[in-house]
Amino acid sequence: MAEAKIKIEGMMCGHCQKSVTEAISSLKGVSGVEVNLKDKQATVTYDPKKTNTDAIKAAIVKAGYKA
């Protein structure tokens, strides 16, 4: 398992935090997500054989935020 810390821009409230968390956790290979609203950062635990930080960032962008 690998762990990545990804900076996210555009989150304003708990709803955004939840949207981002759901977007990331829906990806195959992601086993853990913790989104910190105050730090504007997501800590993602994932299987590097199944996904990568580019895919995680793409999911964040697709959800409407900037990674």
Ligand SMILES: [Cu+2]
């Ligand atoms: Cu919000």
